Amino acid sequence: MTAAIGIDVGGTVIKGGVVSASGEVLAKATRPTNANAGPAQVVERIAALIATLQSESDGSFAPTSVGLGVPGNIDHGNGVVLASPNLNGWNGVPVARLVSEGVGLPVVLDNDANCAALGEALCGIGRGADSMVLLTLGTGVGSGMVLGGKVWRGTTGLAGELGHSIVHVGGRSCACGQSGCLEAYASASSTVRRALELIESGEASSLREVLDRGQAITAEMIVQAAEDGDRLAGRVWEETCRYLAAACINIQHLVEPQYIVLAGGMSAAGERLRRPVQGAIDAMVSRRFGQPPRVRLSLLGNDAGFIGAAMNALQVDR
Amino acid sequence: MTAAIGIDVGGTVIKGGVVSASGEVLAKATRPTNANAGPAQVVERIAALIATLQSESDGSFAPTSVGLGVPGNIDHGNGVVLASPNLNGWNGVPVARLVSEGVGLPVVLDNDANCAALGEALCGIGRGADSMVLLTLGTGVGSGMVLGGKVWRGTTGLAGELGHSIVHVGGRSCACGQSGCLEAYASASSTVRRALELIESGEASSLREVLDRGQAITAEMIVQAAEDGDRLAGRVWEETCRYLAAACINIQHLVEPQYIVLAGGMSAAGERLRRPVQGAIDAMVSRRFGQPPRVRLSLLGNDAGFIGAAMNALQVDR
Numbered sequence: 001m002t003a004a005i006g007i008d009v010g011g012t013v014i015k016g017g018v019v020s021a022s023g024e025v026l027a028k029a030t031r032p033t034n035a036n037a038g039p040a041q042v043v044e045r046i047a048a049l050i051a052t053l054q055s056e057s058d059g060s061f062a063p064t065s066v067g068l069g070v071p072g073n074i075d076h077g078n079g080v081v082l083a084s085p086n087l088n089g090w091n092g093v094p095v096a097r098l099v100s101e102g103v104g105l106p107v108v109l110d111n112d113a114n115c116a117a118l119g120e121a122l123c124g125i126g127r128g129a130d131s132m133v134l135l136t137l138g139t140g141v142g143s144g145m146v147l148g149g150k151v152w153r154g155t156t157g158l159a160g161e162l163g164h165s166i167v168h169v170g171g172r173s174c175a176c177g178q179s180g181c182l183e184a185y186a187s188a189s190s191t192v193r194r195a196l197e198l199i200e201s202g203e204a205s206s207l208r209e210v211l212d213r214g215q216a217i218t219a220e221m222i223v224q225a226a227e228d229g230d231r232l233a234g235r236v237w238e239e240t241c242r243y244l245a246a247a248c249i250n251i252q253h254l255v256e257p258q259y260i261v262l263a264g265g266m267s268a269a270g271e272r273l274r275r276p277v278q279g280a281i282d283a284m285v286s287r288r289f290g291q292p293p294r295v296r297l298s299l300l301g302n303d304a305g306f307i308g309a310a311m312n313a314l315q316v317d318r
Numbered sequence: 319m320t321a322a323i324g325i326d327v328g329g330t331v332i333k334g335g336v337v338s339a340s341g342e343v344l345a346k347a348t349r350p351t352n353a354n355a356g357p358a359q360v361v362e363r364i365a366a367l368i369a370t371l372q373s374e375s376d377g378s379f380a381p382t383s384v385g386l387g388v389p390g391n392i393d394h395g396n397g398v399v400l401a402s403p404n405l406n407g408w409n410g411v412p413v414a415r416l417v418s419e420g421v422g423l424p425v426v427l428d429n430d431a432n433c434a435a436l437g438e439a440l441c442g443i444g445r446g447a448d449s450m451v452l453l454t455l456g457t458g459v460g461s462g463m464v465l466g467g468k469v470w471r472g473t474t475g476l477a478g479e480l481g482h483s484i485v486h487v488g489g490r491s492c493a494c495g496q497s498g499c500l501e502a503y504a505s506a507s508s509t510v511r512r513a514l515e516l517i518e519s520g521e522a523s524s525l526r527e528v529l530d531r532g533q534a535i536t537a538e539m540i541v542q543a544a545e546d547g548d549r550l551a552g553r554v555w556e557e558t559c560r561y562l563a564a565a566c567i568n569i570q571h572l573v574e575p576q577y578i579v580l581a582g583g584m585s586a587a588g589e590r591l592r593r594p595v596q597g598a599i600d601a602m603v604s605r606r607f608g609q610p611p612r613v614r615l616s617l618l619g620n621d622a623g624f625i626g627a628a629m630n631a632l633q634v635d636r
Contacts (some may be wrong), residue, residue, distance in 0.1 A: 154574025256472025
């Protein structure tokens with residue numbers, strides 16, 4: 001049986017699995033990333049995780065290649081991580097070659113959001129879809145795009161930075177240096193920031209108690225408070241969903257993929273995310289362009305990245 | 319020599335030409351559209367134009383197929399114009415079949431902006447480019463996208479509606495029913511509208527004389543007045559270019575094509591358009607994602623549509 005190992009390198013944990021050509025997960029395992037130890041240490045941990053997964057493969061599905069997903073700017077062709085906001089010191093690291101030398105298998109490197117998009121498109125919620133855009137909603141907002149059944153990476157691998165598309169010219173400052181980015185409104189951290197601003201301005205909210213206890217407010221707390229009827233939290237979460245709706249409308253009008261999928265940490269909110277985003281789309285979109293796009297929630301969750309990384313390797317293998 | 323006939327059906331004029339597989343224009347001609355006469359009449363005019371072009375083809379380049387570009391929502395696969403804002407009564411017109419029956423050649427139908435994008439990508443400013451996004455700037459704002467050397471049409475042919483991507487959530491109302499669309503800020507007509515609003519609010523401008531003479535203000539006049547130092551016109555034009563810059567930044571971050579090309583009627587402003595758009599991009603874009611995208615002006619001008627329509631037919635032919 002043709003199979004590949006997929007590895008998803010996150011800021012805190014490395015996830016991996018053996019995946020068959022039909023998308024079946026035959027084995028999986030995780031390791032802490034220990035990102036502070038630097039690239040060489042992380043490469044060793046990746047190789048150890050691959051060895052573990054290989055040892056679990058009996059002869060019936062010996063994996064013949066490795067797919068690697070890493071956050072950041074990726075040179076896919078050369079297998080080099082150019083820069084990564086989540087992995088300290090990963091500037092110009094030829095990780096595909098380093099891992100390949102360690103494990104004796106060919107390695108295909110890609111951006112982690114691209115891998116997640118390919119995983120969901122081939123094996124998850126978009127199974128059988130020719131085209132799909134996946135939004136990764138977490139501390140930041142990223143995206144991956146599958147067109148014609150393959151990842152679209154752009155000219156130098158920088159496509160898919162949906163979080164830094166401008167949805168409010170002259171709007172809020174973004175950490176990237178631009179103004180009015182989607183990420184400045186719709187990431188988990190900007191959702192928290194907007195709530196804090198309102199609380200600091202003196203507006204009443206049940207979330208104030210959290211601060212009074214010396215704790216930090218999280219996006220999850222805001223979603224819960226909104227559901228419990230807290231008006232400030234409700235307004236903040238409604239705004240997050242409205243900006244995500246605008247981004248989905250923009251994807252629809254520019255690319256018109258078969259599927260638009262919400263993934264990443266914030267998608268753990270499930271229907272409390274999907275329903276208001278869909279509602280805002282339905283309220284905002286013009287009917288001149290047919291039916292409003294329908295958004296879906298990720299099906300594979302945290303496994304999408306390593307599954308897509310493996311499928312990426314299998315696509316190159318073929 | 320392999321050649322095809324390309325036809326670009328505009329609201330006022332039908333342009334056509336015989337184009338070789340290498341992109342050379344071997345003959346060209348035009349006819350008034352007479353759109354008010356309805357689809358049947360326009361189809362006859364298209365057929366007559368094709369006959370004229372055929373008669374100019376000696377044996378050395380007998381065209382073997384026809385490519386047709388029409389504004390509006392297009393069912394490319396079935397060759398049907400679903401709806402067209404510029405062509406009255408074109409709802410569900412099977413124009414590919416009708417023209418094919420009239421001229422005895424296979425006909426490939428596509429959206430006019432898609433044709434212009436393919437023309438510029440294969441034979442114009444993007445010659446040799448694998449990927450390109452072309453903006454058509456006129457009464458409205460449209461776009462066409464070439465990815466992997468082919469037109470990307472989306473799932474049902476509705477991709478490329480860049481004019482209705484939202485660049486200012488909660489912003490100006492657009493004719494399409496949405497708020498904050500690019501087209502509500504950056505089309506020729508919205509540029510005129512914003513200037514009129516400022517004049518009506520009492521602001522001084524040399525353009526007031528135009529109104530006093532009973533004439534209508536055009537986008538060209540605004541560009542000229544801005545160049546002549548009129549402050550109101552300067553501000554309006556700067557805003558148009560700033561919104562176009564945001565759209566180019568969004569294209570770059572989502573798709574990262576090799577080329578972003580400004581085309582359509584408003585691109586006749588040439589460097590008076592390109593330079594301020596590029597300047598606004600350079601001022602607004604984050605350097606985290608490499609060099610700012612460089613925008614270019616259309617090279618083929620009004621011929622891009624029929625050249626791309628012909629190349630579209632030749633791609634299907636192969």
